[in-house]
Amino acid sequence: MLGRLLRPSRGPWTARTSLRSLHSNTSPSASVIRLQALKPIDDADALQVTWTDGFTAKFHRAWLRDNCSCPACKHPTTLQRQVLTAAIPVHPTGPAQLHDDNQSMSVQWDAPVEGTDCVHSIYSAAWLRDHAYSDPSVHGSYNKHYRQQHLPALSLWGKELDFPTTTFASVMDEQGSGFRDAMHQLKQFGVLLIRGTPSSMDETERFARRIGFVLETIYGGMWTTRPTNPDQSYNDTASTNLALGPHTDCTYLYEPPGLQIFNCVLQANTDGEGSSRFVDGFHVVEWLRAHAPETYLFFVETPLHQYCIDDDVSLHTMKPLIQLDARGNVEAVRFNDYDRAPLTHLSFDQVGAFYKHHKVLWQAIHEGEVVYKMSVGDMIVVDNQRVFHGRHAFQGERALIGCYIGRSEYDSRLRMLDLL
Template sequence: MTATNVDKVAVEWDELSVVRAKTLVANLVQGAMQLEARHGAIRDEWTALRRHLVDTSHPMWKVRVRQQSREEVPPLVHPTLGRPLKPWAVRPDEEGDVDDDRDAAAALFGVAGYAGPARRRRREEGEMDEATAARTLFGGEEDEEGEASSDDGEGGKPIEKPPVVPGDWDLYIERLRRKQLTKAKRAFAASQEQQAADDEERRQWHEGHRVQQEKDAEEAVAHSQRIDAAVASWAHHKDVQAMLNSLHEIFPFKDMRQCHVTDDATVKKGYMKAVRLLHPDKLLPADFSMYERMLGQHLFSTLTSAYENTAPSLSTHVTDSMFSRRLFLRRSVGTTSLRFAHTTVSIPAAETVLQAVKPTNDDAAIHVTWKDGVSSTFHRAWLRDNCTCPSCQHPTTLQRQILTSAIPLHPTGHASLYANNSVLSIDWDDVVVCSGSDCVRSEFPATWLREHAYGIPSDGYDSRHYRQQRVDTKSLWGNDFTLPSTTYDAMMDDGSGGFKDGMAQLQKFGVLLIKHTPSSMDATEAFARRIGFVLETIYGRMWTTRPVNPENAYKDTASTNLALGPHTDCTYLYEPPGLQIFNCVLQAAAANADEGASRFVDGFHVVEWLRKYAPDAFQFFCDTALPQYCVDDDVSLHVMRPLIQRDGAGNVELVRFNDYDRAPLTHLSHDQVAAYYKHHKTLWDVINAGEVVYKMDEGDMIVVDNHRVMHGRHAFQGERALIGCYIGRSEYDSRLRTLGLL
């Protein structure tokens, strides 16, 4: 290549990113120096080209080299930008060989592997090629003048692009421009040495962390038998004194005796005192031994479970300590990992042990196999996103502290098993900063992985079906159904388990009859608070349904003595209340048994009948939004939703039916209106065919799942009064989860 050719270099501007521009400059400068070291005859020309490229190193650029010639060489593909370069036109030299310029182009743009006739000839003659020159520049010896030389000989492997450039990019380029190759080499070598030192420090930290985790796991196994014996002595209320003895092993509860956890007047106070100190956030490794922390974890879970089956006290020392109250509402801490805060699931022992773990072929996911042969695959990004270490998940609030956007798309790390193959551990190569600290290791108990597995593996195991088996405990019923019943005392008892049994019946059937209930608003509210917060509506928090003058109350048919067909309440709200409570405090004297009797219909049973025997009606009520409204002097509530609402998996989660609150169908088309009246007749016939009639007496309280069960009444004469309230669906579901029913 001649000096004339160099003068014809043209520079065009393009909108490349700064990073790509710097990479292109590095390749150009490196290629120029490779050719400079390879062939002494053209050293001066390439030095001039190198200076020209450096002088024009604007961050938004690209270089196109042209020559006046009719003969063109096929385009080259740039290895960094991944796109074809503009053709480099060359003119045959005096010997008719164009490969010199093609080799120059290959070296300049970093294209490896080209071997034309001239390049083969130079190798045969023992001349230095561009790969050897590059290795000399970035790793070979220097002569006294600072020029690069090589001992590598011929045929060496092409050098790869340097993974890290010196931090001071401008200084590095300036040294190259001034031919200060020695200083440039030293700057590059220094950056490489620092990177190697950082990698070694990180490796040593990971190794030390892994060794410590293995020691902790061995120590935990050593303590497990002793702790299991202690737990067995006081679990399930077998021996309260044994529990106190375990408490004394951790804290000197000198003023806490057995009477304090058996006497109803002080039981909550004793629980409060213990749990405040036993919360995992308080048992720090620096202050407590492994045995004390493991024992404290079991005590915390047991006390929390006991409190969840205890009626909330109205005493001052409890109501004034809402922060402590929140501690009992947390999910139990998992027993596999000391710092893992997800709910423990009761599943067969074979599902708690991992048999094998290995990366997938593309290393983007991890394939795990349980002892029972079931296998699942988890993306590394998903595992990284669900880490529950104190850096990624706040240990007290249990809220995420890691930003999903900060997670690499393809994180890498070493996966291993420990604690008798019950925990999957991953040491991450990519450090992600969460809330000011670094997260480098994630731990996942096998039970949690089994419960949260996603997708359908090749062996046919569907994790979604596994989860559905745990939560799908509902039983549909028709007109031959007898309402499940319990007593008020059983639902309010702290230690009998009656509350959990009653809630299980409510979750299963959607309705529960509670007998011998005090006829007061306070007693009704006290029971409601056992489940969750009382919901405020346009009717207030607590209300009484009885015949009144409509002008003195909200205009609602319930405040009359007229018959009410089966319906669900508050269909005009975006989210209707989850539960409705009726406490009968006065029943009308009636001439026959049906006057004032209540009517109940299982809406899920109705929907299932439509799905099987009237699929057109089922699909219409799933797809068509119907208007619901409630209008009063200072109220105007409107909503449009389908009668049958399904979740993302297609399961029915809500039946929204109230013919009294339906607005005119002005938004439907002509054909849709006709279809509505056709399908509504079918729906109404199925509803009436499946109703159960029960006449409440004073002292009867009925709880209804308002998202599932419709209620109504027969007409009556005289006085009839029901005290009631609503509870939100979220609070109801939360209570079921804390009881292990959902």
């Protein structure tokens, strides 16, 4: 369903190419790499595979059986596994051999397993090399087929940020590379300024849907900070004219939105009033890791209670401020003092530690803050799981329209554009 509804990529990389490399054991590049030898490892129920360049890897027979990509084992349309993994013997048996001029190997299984009548699996030399999980250099790095954002590939920033900027016409041009270029900038920096945007909710939504689905939250789908009817109103400090310190949105959701879109349709006249504030949360985390390791560990290990209570709504989470991935790199931050509950879930000593470490955190946030006053026609897209946003107080009228997009939809679009 997702692949049919999201707009297809206009870039050189397509889902068809990606899915083939991920799900097919007969890689298009198989002709450029060859196997030299196979050796059974009986005590591990595995095969040792050697390539002509001397590279060696080991594969469990159960893993090979589980990852057969023939049409009987992996559905040719959905690319979903058909074989029942639980039915695969712990010690599957059957002879293996090289063939196709050593460009692939095959296994003739002694018996089929539930879910498929397949007894013959083929694996290309290139596909096996690409999935050589026994090699530390492969196992210890980011699997390229996982294709998630990871810290080493991102551009961290502080006050020196030169806002990545494009135009609405460019990102909406389906024939050019403007949209892909803009998404690359957004991925790198976590924030993107789009000039010349129409002051229209419909046009804002049209842009959002180039990335993915508009995320429905307690605020609805599309929203405005200056509602004209009761259906558009909501109980949140964002709808006031008060200052807002740097924060991320919806920290009380199990999965906060991936992106937030702000389209400025009315701006306060007084200089400086209503200016937007942005901080690279990943930069803050890395500064803490290097210069304040105790504070870093506190916010990695300590869950904080975030909540939102309104008419017919009671949302709560208990998550740490800094979320790490399996490799120890920061993959998300959730920070919002406005929505933080009293710290009654913490011990006496932990509460004292919280306020000590919060001072250090706030200093790092303040020192990395970028201030920008949006003009009518400016639309800013923010990675809500990376970049803190806020605003200065203002008098008079100021209005933004916008929406959220889910993290999964955003990452999907990046993959479809070959940016992950």
